[in-house]
Amino acid sequence: MWGGRFAEGPSAIMREINASIPFDKQLWRQDIAGSRAHIAMLAAQGIVSAEDAVTIDGGLEQIAAEYERDGVPEDWDLEDIHMTVEARLSELIGPVAGRLHTARSRNDQVATDFRLWVRDAMERADAGLAALQRALVTRAGEHTGSIMPGFTHLQTAQPVTLGHHLMAYYEMTSRDRSRFADARARLNECPLGSAALAGTGFPIDRQATSDALGFGAPTRNSLDAVSDRDFALDYLMAASQCALHLSRLAEEMILWASQPFGFIRLPDTLSTGSSIMPQKKNPDAAELVRGHAGRIIGCATSLMITMKGLPLAYSKDMQDDKPPVFEAAGLLDLCLAAMAGMVADSAFDTVRMRAAAEAGYATATDLADWLVTEAGIPFREAHHITGAAVKLAEERKVALDALPLTDLRAIDARIDERVFAALSVESSVAARSSYGGTAPEQVKQRVEQAREALGLD
Numbered sequence: 001m002w003g004g005r006f007a008e009g010p011s012a013i014m015r016e017i018n019a020s021i022p023f024d025k026q027l028w029r030q031d032i033a034g035s036r037a038h039i040a041m042l043a044a045q046g047i048v049s050a051e052d053a054v055t056i057d058g059g060l061e062q063i064a065a066e067y068e069r070d071g072v073p074e075d076w077d078l079e080d081i082h083m084t085v086e087a088r089l090s091e092l093i094g095p096v097a098g099r100l101h102t103a104r105s106r107n108d109q110v111a112t113d114f115r116l117w118v119r120d121a122m123e124r125a126d127a128g129l130a131a132l133q134r135a136l137v138t139r140a141g142e143h144t145g146s147i148m149p150g151f152t153h154l155q156t157a158q159p160v161t162l163g164h165h166l167m168a169y170y171e172m173t174s175r176d177r178s179r180f181a182d183a184r185a186r187l188n189e190c191p192l193g194s195a196a197l198a199g200t201g202f203p204i205d206r207q208a209t210s211d212a213l214g215f216g217a218p219t220r221n222s223l224d225a226v227s228d229r230d231f232a233l234d235y236l237m238a239a240s241q242c243a244l245h246l247s248r249l250a251e252e253m254i255l256w257a258s259q260p261f262g263f264i265r266l267p268d269t270l271s272t273g274s275s276i277m278p279q280k281k282n283p284d285a286a287e288l289v290r291g292h293a294g295r296i297i298g299c300a301t302s303l304m305i306t307m308k309g310l311p312l313a314y315s316k317d318m319q320d321d322k323p324p325v326f327e328a329a330g331l332l333d334l335c336l337a338a339m340a341g342m343v344a345d346s347a348f349d350t351v352r353m354r355a356a357a358e359a360g361y362a363t364a365t366d367l368a369d370w371l372v373t374e375a376g377i378p379f380r381e382a383h384h385i386t387g388a389a390v391k392l393a394e395e396r397k398v399a400l401d402a403l404p405l406t407d408l409r410a411i412d413a414r415i416d417e418r419v420f421a422a423l424s425v426e427s428s429v430a431a432r433s434s435y436g437g438t439a440p441e442q443v444k445q446r447v448e449q450a451r452e453a454l455g456l457d
Contacts, residue, residue: 020080020319025072026326027081030116032064037212039100041205048099056100059093082106103202104195107226107314111191118235121329122184128336129177133170135343137450140166145440147425148353149362156360159425164438167446169249176242183234190215194222197313227313232325236300239332246335247293250286253342257283262352267345285338292331299324358399361390363428370422375414385412
């Protein structure tokens with residue numbers, strides 16, 4: 001490949017450190033698509049003959065069929081997927097294969113291939129997120145009125161509905177989808193034709209190859225085009241944020257499935273047992289989603305550090321751009337599928353959830369609000385009065401609404417029998433009717449909006 005510039009071939013060490021075919025063979029579809037677009041453009045511009053272009057395109061089509069059927073061979077002497085394809089093309093059609101590399105470099109070739117691959121990964125992530133959202137919205141619609149404790153600091157705070165809780169993750173995943181969409185829009189420029197770094201003297205048509213490969217436009221600066229990996233970092237940043245959200249949902253499901261909570265029964269298909277304890281049902285899929293978040297974030301950090309000090313244009317360090325992206329994409333696709341399945345197929349114990357909401361003095365804020373609205377007491381004073389009522393209920397080991405009116409009036413004489421209407425968990429969630437609140441009617445409206453956005457109606 002290096003021709004007459006070097007007197008000796010690469011040493012065994014150089015051969016091993018230099019070869020990227022073990023991982024960049026994943027780019028074979030994108031590499032062949034880019035080559036087919038390139039040779040079509042060369043023929044249209046009269047840079048190669050139509051006859052040679054047809055021969056080259058037919059050879060590329062045959063290689064694609066071989067790789068689809070048998071996989072990509074790994075010859076480390078050929079270094080990468082680009083030379084692997086070109087060498088096979090030469091075997092199939094002879095010296096005319098050498099015309100394919102006219103007016104391009106491996107630098108713009110790999111930049112194009114990698115953008116195409118990452119674009120596909122972004123679309124897979126969006127599809128996985130949409131599937132998770134459909135599961136969240138469907139289950140939320142089933143539980144718009146199912147009451148559970150809402151937490152701050154993992155302490156019972158106020159009653160909420162399970163539907164409201166699930167729809168919080170719908171909002172998170174909506175932001176995730178928007179991040180991938182934004183990243184895809186920035187990515188969608190075609191580097192092909194930038195050549196090694198300075199462009200080419202051949203009369204190429206960069207718009208034609210850009211259009212053929214589904215890009216919005218050609219890149220505007222050849223130096224930037226071959227050295228840019230922002231699109232890969234954008235993907236990894238969006239993937240990291242998405243993984244954080246999946247990890248939070250996984251952690252809640254792990255907690256909810258534990259015996260002290262007992263809020264949920266995870267599907268058998270996404271759980272495992274113990275080799276020694278026959279009663280165990282372990283939330284291993286959720287735990288691995290939680291763990292994989294760390295690996296995805298590590299992939300983002302890895303590529304940032306690789307890129308941080310590189311001068312323009314291409315440096316061999318950039319060969320290390322693909323493994324972290326490939327790893328993160330594989331993990332993210334798997335995590336999204338696992339969480340969609342977990343949400344869709346888990347069984348919620350709404351009786352246990354409601355009992356937990358009643359047990360933690362979750363309606364204390366409702367008592368304080370009642371004192372403000374019905375008795376005209378300033379909130380800070382109402383907060384103090386409510387704290388005394390909670391303390392008494394704790395001492396008696398009863399719920400707030402189980403305290404006799406006489407005891408409540410002993411704390412503050414302005415309390416009357418109307419207060420009990422505000423102290424049930426049903427009254428509490430119904431009262432939170434502000435836009436975006438947990439009241440069942442608000443949750444129903446948000447579910448319907450989400451269903452419409454997802455095309456579920």
